[in-house]
Amino acid sequence: MASLSFIGAGPGHPDWLTLRAYHLLQQAQLVVxxxxxxxxxxxxxNPYASLIQVGKRSSQRGYHPTEIAQLLMNSYHQGNHTVRLKGGDVSIFARFYEEILPIHEACIPFEIVPGITTASGVCASLACALTHRSLASSVTFISAxxxxxxxxxxxxxxxxDTLVVYMPLANLxxxxxxxxxxxxxxETPILLVQWCSLDTQATLLGTISTINHQIQRHQFGPPSLAIIGEVTTLCIGST
Structure with a gap:
């Protein structure tokens, strides 16, 4: 029987996938x-599955969400176990609604498997928190x-009190x-983290006034996430 699943892949480390995500990837016949x-x-x-990369990379054109939705629906109608694999969590800055609405309107059933969003991954990797009893009682996620x-x-x-900026280098x-x-x-502290959870993970801790210079000096690039606020000074793994 055909199936369609939207899976959050987390920040990148395979051990951070849910068991449900792992099982669906093993059964998949097409992974987008x-x-x-x-x-x-x-x-x-699954080594016998077909893989299609739809995200924009360097000069390559990315797929429009409606094109992705059509690709998924075509695969479903062909009887495939189809997986839409997104970085982080599917519900946070992932253009999720733009892909699922055409599928919902076509009355095609689908499953959603959550993933670890990058902000949570950064906290786990650096032993820090986005809130603190004395420093931060509120958090807002924004996209750059x-x-x-x-x-x-x-x-x-x-x-x-704490601002989490996804894809900050696009418009820092x-x-x-x-x-x-x-x-x-x-002088507000800001922490940048690149390639969270992977062996290539890198961090920069600075202030609003210094971070641009630090990025240029260290040739810091995407994919990355920024956390702005006093809690960043408490991150054990950022030193």
């Missing part, structure tokens, strides 16, 4: 995956892929300018 899904995860896929208005920056700064100078113009303090 994002560019940032690690090779270690892909090695767990879209512009943030000055009004929204002001609201974020006034209501969130503009993000920092917006943060400062909205009243953010230039």
């Amino acid at each position: 995956y994002d560019a940032l899904v690690s090779q270690q995860i892909l090695q767990l896929v 892929m879209e512009a943030i208005s000055p009004f929204r920056w002001s609201k974020l700064i006034s209501t969130s 100078p503009s993000l920092i300018d917006g943060y400062l113009q909205a009243g953010g303090h230039p």
